[in-house]
Amino acid sequence: MIVATPGSAKIYKWVDENGKVHFSDRQDHRVEQEVVNVRPTASDWTRFDIKVEAVDVELSDEENQNIVDGVNNVYEFFDRVMSFDMYRTVPVNILILKDYTVYRNYLVSNDRGLGVASYGLYIPAEHQIVVYMQEDRSLTFRTIKHEVSHAVVDTIVPYAPAWLNEGLAEQMEMLERDESGLYFEPHPVNRWVVAQALDQDRLTDIDQLLKLPSNEWRHSEIQGRGSLRAQSGEFVFFLLSKPTRRNFLVRLMHNFNRGDRTLSYYLVDDNYLGGLTMLGSDWRRWLHAQGEGLIRL
Structure with a gap:
């Protein structure tokens, strides 16, 4: 699979003496290469309706939409870029608690004690992501995207190594969308x-x-x-x-x-x-x- 957009590095193609086709983003003047013109197809992605529940936390309409957009962006990344069929998974539901103390007590009462030192947690049995509202609310919204990535990987790629599972989740915090795409x-x-x-x-x-x-x-x-x-x-x-x-x-x-x-x-x-x-x-x-x-x- 090759994914590119206008402005991306060029992709070069050549065939070796054994007839094997090679691709690279580096030009090699020692072999005869041709530039591959990659044209992304229009997305047929259909967004999920994400349930967001806030307990003793007031969310503005803009913040609620920000959460829904962030979750769908993560799902779309795994669907379009990583080539996984995201419609085979159950969309997560989001529970936002008012502070760390309430969050810690919720996890302990649900036998999730190992997660008390975290900013958020994905609970597979309920397809639920639990977080608490941090002082910088934008960090909470990033944490939700982080945990959505864990939900996807844990569901579809349960044997992914820890560095890859956590690395994807860390970077998913920074996934955004504008008129040009993800x-x-x-x-x-x-x-x-x-x-x-x-x-x-x-x-x-x-x-x-x-x-x-x-x-x-x-x-x-x-x-x-x-x-x-x-x-x-x-x-x-x-x-x-x-x-x-x-x-x-x-x-x-x-x-x-x-x-x-x-x-x-x-x-x-x-x-x-x-x-x-x-x-x-x-x-x-x-x-x-x-x-x-x-x-x-």
């Missing part, structure tokens, strides 16, 4: 954390991140060590930034969707142009170049 903004907190880790030479090597089993990733996250959450989010942002990288991300997700439990590290050579060496090189260049601005899909 786009991602950089995640300011994750960008800052990763930049600090890079400057202090404590950023996890990408091959080690991709080798990390989900239980070890989560253990490190619970212990509050390192910057794995921020790095996972930035790495997903990096993968979304070019059509060929998005293709790699889609391949990974569909491998795991089919029940593949292979560590991501061992899937790179077969799915990323140039293999693990090129992926690491591309990632390092992207980091030192301060990444991307807006990513349009």
Whole structure:
């Protein structure tokens, strides 16, 4: 799959001596290439009617619409960009509580004690997302999009590794839409954390991140060590930034969707142009170049 819009990097196509067709977003003057003209088709996406319940919280009509739009944008991303049939899932319902104390008590009373330190939680049995209204209300709306991503991945790709599940959720906080379509903004907190880790030479090597089993990733996250959450989010942002990288991300997700439990590290050579060496090189260049601005899909 190749996804692009006007203004995206060009896609080059060539055939090697064995007749195998290759695609790349880099021009190689050593081979005869042609530019592929990619024309996105019109969307046939139909939005879901999302239930939003606010308890002891006053939501304006604009805020309610903002929540509904954000949820539908996440669903549309997984449907159109990641090529999953979102109509096979049950739309989530949103419960917004007035503050952290009420939120904590709600989770404890529903035997969800592990989530009390979080900003929000997806509860699969009820297809429900529970959050509390933060002082900066926009952060609550971002948290809802984060948890919607978890709802999608947990339902459709239950074997997705933790770095990918959390990385997608982190970046989904920054998913927006304008008249041109869906786009991602950089995640300011994750960008800052990763930049600090890079400057202090404590950023996890990408091959080690991709080798990390989900239980070890989560253990490190619970212990509050390192910057794995921020790095996972930035790495997903990096993968979304070019059509060929998005293709790699889609391949990974569909491998795991089919029940593949292979560590991501061992899937790179077969799915990323140039293999693990090129992926690491591309990632390092992207980091030192301060990444991307807006990513349009």
